[in-house]
Amino acid sequence: MSEDKKRAIIIFASAFMIFAMLAYVTVTPLPKEKFFQLYALGETRKAERYYPNNDSNIGPDTPVKWYLGTTNFIGSIQIAIIRVKLGNQTLASPNETQAKPAPLPILIEFRKVLLNNETWEFPFVWKITNITDVDNLTYLTLNIKGVEKHIEEVGAKDGYNYRLIFELWTLDVESNDIIFGWKASNERRAAWLQFWFNATR
Amino acid sequence: MNSRQRHFVITYFVVGAFLISLVWVNFSYTAASNSHNMPLGTVSISDQKFKETFAVVHEAEAAGPESSQIKDLVNRLNLALNLTDEAEAGAILDQIKGEASQLRDAASLRSYYNKVFVFAMVPVAALIVTVCVHYALRRHQSKVERMMNLKIREKREAQNV
Numbered sequence: 001m002s003e004d005k006k007r008a009i010i011i012f013a014s015a016f017m018i019f020a021m022l023a024y025v026t027v028t029p030l031p032k033e034k035f036f037q038l039y040a041l042g043e044t045r046k047a048e049r050y051y052p053n054n055d056s057n058i059g060p061d062t063p064v065k066w067y068l069g070t071t072n073f074i075g076s077i078q079i080a081i082i083r084v085k086l087g088n089q090t091l092a093s094p095n096e097t098q099a100k101p102a103p104l105p106i107l108i109e110f111r112k113v114l115l116n117n118e119t120w121e122f123p124f125v126w127k128i129t130n131i132t133d134v135d136n137l138t139y140l141t142l143n144i145k146g147v148e149k150h151i152e153e154v155g156a157k158d159g160y161n162y163r164l165i166f167e168l169w170t171l172d173v174e175s176n177d178i179i180f181g182w183k184a185s186n187e188r189r190a191a192w193l194q195f196w197f198n199a200t201r
Numbered sequence: 202m203n204s205r206q207r208h209f210v211i212t213y214f215v216v217g218a219f220l221i222s223l224v225w226v227n228f229s230y231t232a233a234s235n236s237h238n239m240p241l242g243t244v245s246i247s248d249q250k251f252k253e254t255f256a257v258v259h260e261a262e263a264a265g266p267e268s269s270q271i272k273d274l275v276n277r278l279n280l281a282l283n284l285t286d287e288a289e290a291g292a293i294l295d296q297i298k299g300e301a302s303q304l305r306d307a308a309s310l311r312s313y314y315n316k317v318f319v320f321a322m323v324p325v326a327a328l329i330v331t332v333c334v335h336y337a338l339r340r341h342q343s344k345v346e347r348m349m350n351l352k353i354r355e356k357r358e359a360q361n362v
Contacts, residue, residue, distance in 0.1 A: 004335070011334050015327035023319045077262050077275055079255060113255070113278045115271065173259050176252055 034074045034184035038082075038168045038191040040124075041067040050195060057200045060128050066195070069121035070168060072114040074182060080120060081169040081178065083109045084144065086154050087194070089161040094180065099188035101180040102165050105153050108144050109169075131159060131199055140199055159199035166193045254278065254294045254301070261301040264308035274301055 042049035043065040052062055072078045085104040087093070094102045112120050129148060130141035137155030140162065141148060156162050168191045170182045181190030258278060262271050277297050284290040 004339075007338070008331055008335050012327050012331040015330040016323060019323040019326045020320075023323050027316050027319055077255075077259055077271065111282055113275050113282065115268075115275055171252065171255060173256055176256070 032073075032075055034182070035189060036073065036078075036080070036168055036170070036182055036191055037069075037071040037119075038166070038193060039069050040166065040193050040195070041069070051197070056196060057198045058128055059200050060131060063125055063127045064197075066124045067121055068110075068124045068166060069119055070114070070191075071119040072116060074184070075116055077116065078114050078182070079111060079171040079178075080114050081109055081111045081171075083167045083169055084124075085165040085167065086140070086142070086151050087163045087165050088154055088156040089163075091154065093194070094165065094167055094190060094192045096181075096190045096192070099179070099181045099190045101167050101169075102192075104165065105151060107142065107149055107151065108147060126164070128199055131201060138199060156199070159201075161196060162199055163194045163196045168192065250291060250294050251278075251282070254281075254298045257298050257301040257305065261305035261308065264305045265312045266304050266308035270304055274304070 040050075041047060043052075045067050050066065051058065052064060058064060068082060070080050070082065072080065083101075084107045085102055086107055087102060087104050092103055094100065110122065114120055124145070126142055126144040128140055129143045130150070132139045132141070134155070137157060138159040139150070139152055139155050140159075141150040143149075154162075167180060168182075169178055169180050171177075172179045172183055174183070179188070181188055183189075255278065258271070258274050261274070274297055277293055281290040281293040281297070284293070
């Protein structure tokens with residue numbers, strides 16, 4: 001084999017490898033971190049004034065306004081479901097590490113299909129419409145976005161330390177199940193928020 | 202065509218065919234994984250329909266169409282999600298499913314052709330670089346050879362003087 005031929009083969013092989021790598025990089029999308037963002041803002045749409053007069057003791061018929069928001073950074077369209085639950089001090093919270101939701105009744109849920117990088121923000125207005133006492137425990141009737149609901153599963157002593165929990169659920173396209181949190185590279189992640197309040201008369 | 206050129210052409214075609222076959226195998230696998238039926242949970246018919254439609258839109262998005270086309274489908278999905286009339290929502294979902302399916306097929310075909318084109322360009326680009334470098338080196342070499350073959354001669358003017 002002549003020197004010219006050898007040299008040409010080496011050049012061709014080197015150029016081929018370089019261009020093949022470039023082609024692979026061009027057609028392969030870069031791996032990105034996949035996650036959701038869940039947040040809540042106060043009535044001024046800022047991270048402040050979460051309670052009327054900055055007082056977490058909420059009386060009957062006192063409207064409380066928050067803004068809930070979530071952003072999809074999964075890299076594809078996703079269904080975001082925000083489930084609202086009422087808890088107290090003793091009932092379990094959602095477990096992020098085991099991706100277990102709180103074992104509490106769902107008061108209301110909000111659903112939307114989100115594009116990649118899309119943020120969905122909406123007002124969340126609620127108020128206590130009735131407070132009842134049964135066996136030394138206080139039970140609430142809440143009005144959330146105009147829908148009234150009596151929650152007999154969750155009581156609190158003297159109406160102290162109630163909490164509204166917001167859990168983010170998604171539709172997992174692989175299993176076709178609605179799951180708490182989301183799957184990112186075969187790993188389960190979860191996001192949730194809570195607001196503590198006391199129900200006063 | 203001399204033997205060297207013949208070798209170049211053969212190498213080019215062999216490598217090109219190998220790359221195209223690789224791309225083809227990859228595309229066949231993607232198409233198969235996109236079209237398999239996903240197991241559905243025990244949900245109401247409208248929810249199941251919604252999930253199926255969402256899955257098709259999700260596949261369509263993964264195939265890489267224009268973002269405005271996906272935005273339109275997502276807007277209509279949200280519309281169906283908020284409708285209280287189940288029949289109307291069902292009709293919208295059927296329509297979205299059909300359109301998303303067509304969009305997925307068209308986008309995945311376009312994406313496949315793009316991939317084939319990009320990988321087919323690899324040996325072409327490598328060949329162009331090889332030819333350019335080869336001739337550049339030959340030109341440089343001939344210049345050097347010409348220089349090396351120069352002979353020292355006396356100036357005629359000097360002889361005349």
